[in-house]
Amino acid sequence: MATKGMNIPAIEKALGEKWEDTCARLEAAGGASASHKELADALYPQFEGRVDNHGWWVQGAVVAYEQEIGRRVPGQRADGTFDVAVSRTIPGDRSELIVKFASLIDSTLNEVALDGEPRTSETAKRSFWRADLDGGIKVEAAAETKSEGKTLFVLTVSKLPSPEALEVWRGFGKDFLKQL
Template sequence: MGTQGTGNQGVGGSADGVGDDAVVSATGRSRGDWFALLDAAGATGWKHQAIANWLVTEQGVDPWWAQGVTVGYEQARGIRLPGQRQDGTFEVSVTRTIPGEVEPALRALAEVVTAQTGVQPLALNLAAKYPTARFPLEGGEYLLASASPRSGGKTSIGLVRGRMPNGDDLAGAKATLRGWLDTVTVEPVG
């Protein structure tokens, strides 16, 4: 698949955030060992799902960890770039924990997104266990706002910008979303 642009500097790969010790503990092998095993099996010519399935069915890897190893392998072998999804589009995401309850936090985040984009949410799902608001953007892209409870009266809020056609400015897109999260505030209850 080759490389596309250099604008994704500052956007981490699959291995960022999950240490190799955790991979070894969960799967019994390091990333390097998995990658060597996949190379020996000819996996550079396989589709994403075939790699993940092989790890699960042939090697007994938990499905969640198999996905992580698969994405890491694809990135390490140049099959997939950081931020790239299986369908070839790109995605960035950011999160932040703020004081406040879930529903008001999501409403506040949705207001920020609407103010910044001029787009009303296509769907605002406040009744779900993890409430979300989805915003359609031009060209089939979307923004997904989410909120989930944390302890101590706090809420984790997040934004995902998905179906981006290329990875030319992933770091810039991520910085923009982070800036939007930084403006979200929720009035204290009581």
């Protein structure tokens, strides 16, 4: 059975087994009566040492299974909220693009007020801008150098209350990134 929103062929390739077999493993672990954590905890050791980045692929498989059984829809987290991410490759330095992004924000983002001060940070690989918004919404902008003079910029909005809010923020994010 195909699951909208998840790439089942990629999961099959990564785990090295047919989707039906992965589903059978999840059913044996408690299926629809088990929590997301219980399913992931049961599947995790079965692929440890057999699959590169197995934790990531196990999480993806559990999410796909939950979508298939109707527990969640694409973009929905285990807690019932929704996340959306939009990205764009942009000319420029990653740190400078985070500063430019921050300069485009006043006290609101998509007409939702900031709740506290935004935070910035950097790792060897990425530059970040993070903020909390009213209603518990979380926003993260991440910039990563992709090639000489090109940066992958990803805007992620999480803890959204509905699929409709997800789509509103997706449109906002795509338009907002064009300003960079």
